[in-house]
Amino acid sequence: MTVGTAGDPVDRSRTVGAVGERRLIVELTRAATADDPSTTADAHDIVIGSGDDAAVIDTAGPAVISTDTAVQGRHFRLDWSDARTVGARAVVQSAADIAAMGGRTTGIVVSIACPSDTTVGTVLDLNAGIVAAAHGLGGRVLGGDLVDADQVVLTVTTLGALDGAEPIVVGGARPGDVLAVTGNMLGASAAGLALLIDAERRGDVELLRRHARLVDAHLLPAPDLGQGPIAARAGAHAMTDxxxxxxxxxxxxxxxxxxxxxxxxxxxxxxxxxxxxxxxLDTDLRDWTVAGGEDHELLAAFPPHAVPSGWTRIGEVLEGTGVLVDGRPAGGLRGWQSFGG
Amino acid sequence: MTVGTAGDPVDRSRTVGAVGERRLIVELTRAATADDPSTTADAHDIVIGSGDDAAVIDTAGPAVISTDTAVQGRHFRLDWSDARTVGARAVVQSAADIAAMGGRTTGIVVSIACPSDTTVGTVLDLNAGIVAAAHGLGGRVLGGDLVDADQVVLTVTTLGALDGAEPIVVGGARPGDVLAVTGNMLGASAAGLALLIDAERRGDVELLRRHARLVDAHLLPAPDLGQGPIAARAGAHAMTDxxxxxxxxxxxxxxxxxxxxxxxxxxxxxxxxxxxxxxxLDTDLRDWTVAGGEDHELLAAFPPHAVPSGWTRIGEVLEGTGVLVDGRPAGGLRGWQSFGG
Structure with missing residues (x-):
């Protein structure tokens, strides 16, 4: 990470290449720290934030860490999303892994790779989305890197705290447990993606307009990640997002x-x-609810009487191996496809 | 992060696209944990490693964190470096920021973005270099992400421990301090790069052969990052890599x-x-020693009698502002260039 020198606010319409990495990092650091909630609550979490070689954070116990990368054209399109939404989505995606361990997001570091002809405005918007999403989760942006690349590649690494709870691994489910999920619109992200693809193919946005919430859920999933620590305290045996x-x-x-x-x-x-x-769209609902991904809601196995409110029971943990959906085995790595075929 | 299913060792000559992300992550996880020193020493650092949504690490005190990205064609070339070296370099680059705070590297997470026609062998070699470099620094690979992109983009996020020391910021230099650096070949990375460019331009590798250590120093800098914590304990006032x-x-x-x-x-x-x-190459030595970067050696300001062995005194901290090189002011963000011009 690099420290820059402060100066005038930077022109949003100029390119990253023209303004230079150092100058832009000053702006990003300013944006990340200007509205930082650490100045009020939980200030003890952050010892040193953006602006030095590295950040120092006191998680007061074991730290949970996960990294996730979003690539332009693969994971997002800047003609479907504004840059702010893309930045926020990258944070949610990474922070969901922290919640899935029972952790509370405390801080993130972010790497933004982008072509040198990207406008400064786009980078500032990506950053604004990242900062807003981190703050929304109760965390802070601790630092980052900005580099030149052929396409936009965002890597968000999230740190979390367990606050004394044991981490909830994915492999802890026990026969007799109940399976439950968070959220009330599972499959919404996959449905939103299908609607976007359909609208592009048919050149007709009417269906998009009628299902705006699904499109929004694809562009920026909003799982209640606070349910991760709640599940951990409730005694969940296994969890994943x-x-x-x-x-x-x-x-x-x-x-x-x-x-x-x-x-x-x-x-x-x-x-x-x-x-x-x-x-x-004449689609089997289960293509979205069972096979569709990227909702980043939580799936957990609880002892039968330990399911917290806010979770919906969808099944049971049994002796044996494999997965049954509506009594039929779902096999292979492409489970739903082979199940459906 | 994703958990895969174990199976047969994977064919190195196949492509990432053909083998699939999930299958390859199994191999990467296996490689990262097979030779993990946490099975012997300092096992308490790592609570949960690769293979779950997130990793859990107990840094027993404040955690230092930094992220760095290396982009193919910008920061490395796979015709100049083997993939193992590229992976190792990305770790050194990120870990140097931890050392610059006085920290000891404890764990890293890594994101590998690469085209789907990349061979499995290349990804395994990148990973092997990452794992070896992390272990060489006393740290472990905690987890990661693997995604499809137009070019290879490696993002390494490093976590470190301060072991009770205060973090050393870049802004702590005081008049009367002595400036010192680690290493005995400062500028070697820049010299190695100049030699590589010269050899490519002239189609003659004789100079490269005669200066192999400089080329090696560019492809894989080997700073003694253990000097970071040593400097912190010695009472350094300011430090950076x-x-x-x-x-x-x-x-x-x-x-x-x-x-x-x-x-x-x-x-x-x-x-x-x-x-x-x-x-x-008929080059002013200072183009490499003063202006050249990427050695990742450490620069620190110490009280006059506190410079540890292994450091070389190169200057002093004075009242005032700006930087003097050989008594002449070095100005602007492109300091050396404007200084030399």
Missing amino acids: ISDGLVEELITMAAASGTRLAITSDRIPVGDEIRSAAAA | ISDGLVEELITMAAASGTRLAITSDRIPVGDEIRSAAAA
Whole structure:
């Protein structure tokens, strides 16, 4: 990380290449620290923030750490999302992994790689989204890196605290446990993506407009990540976030736990908007709710009487191996596809 | 982060796209944990390593964190370096920021973005270099991400421990302090790069062969990062690593400290090999020693009698502002260039 020299506010319409990395890092640091909640609450978490070789943070106990990368054209499109949303999404995606261990996000570091002809405004907006999302989770932006690349690549590394709780691993499910998920619109991200693709293919945005909440859920998932620490305190045995699709996460949890997991797809909290979109696009709802990913809601195995409010029971942990969806085995790494085929 | 399913060892000649992210992550996790020193010493540092949503690490005190990104074609070339060296270099670059705070590297997380037609062998070699470098620093690979992108982009985030010492910021230099650096071949990385460019331009590798140590120093700098904690215990007032060139770091330290820094370029530890290369390429030695970056050696300000062995005194901290090299002011963000011009 690099320290820059302060100066005049920078022109948003200029390019990163013209303004230079050092100058821009000054602006990013200013934005990250200007509205930093550490000046009021929990200031003891942060010892040194942006602006030195490295940041120092006191997590007062074991630190949880995870890193996630979002690549332009693969994970996001700047013609579908504004840069602020892209930045915020990258934080949510990384912080969900912290929540999935039962952790509370305390700080993030971010690497922004972008072409030198990217406008300063785009980088400032990416950063603003990152900062806002970190603050929204109760964390801070601790520092970062800014480099030249052929496409925008955002890497967010999130640190979290366990506040005395034991970390919840994915492999701790026990026969007799109940499976539950957070959220009330599982599959919304996959539905939103399908709507965006459909609108682009047909050149008709009417369906998009009618299902704006699903599109929004794809562009910026908003899982209640505070449920991670709540689940840990409630005694969850296993937990993960739903990034690759529910069935993929179930397969991972079953294999890691040495158990069989059975869910009933009707119990998955969905909502009318997804049903309406599935009908409009003539899609099997389960393609989104069971196979679709990137909602970043949490999936956990709890002792039967320990499921906290805010969670929906969708199944059980059994003796055996593998995953059952509505009584039928879901197999392989591409579980839903082979299940559906 | 994602958990995969174990299986047969993977064919190194296949592409990442053909093998798939999940399968490859299994191999990377295996490689990162197979030879993990945490099974013997300092096992208490790591609570949960690769293979869950996030890693948990107990730094027993404040954690130091920094992130650095290396982009193919900008920061490295796979025709100049083997992938193992590229991986190791990314770790050294990030860990140097931890050392510059007085920290000891405890763990890293890594994001590897690469085109889907990258061979598995290349990714395994990148990973092997990352793992070896982390272990060489006494740290471990805690986890990571693997994504598809147009070019190879490596982001290494390093965590460190302060072991009870106060973090050493860049802005703590005080008038009366002595400036000192680690290493005995400052400018070697810049010299090695100049030799590589020269060899490519002239199609003649003879100079490269005669200065192999300089080329090696560019491809994989090997600063003694253990000097960071040593400097902290010795009472250093300010410290940074030399990533952007000595004069840039001096300008940063002077501005952040509110002091004037004066160095004598003759005192910079260089060695005969750099002198020989400078003569061969008809280059002013100071273009490499004063302006050249990426050695990742450490620069610190110490009280006069506190300079530890292994450090070379190159100057003094004075009242005032700005930087003097051999008595002449070095100005601007492109200090050496404007100084030399």
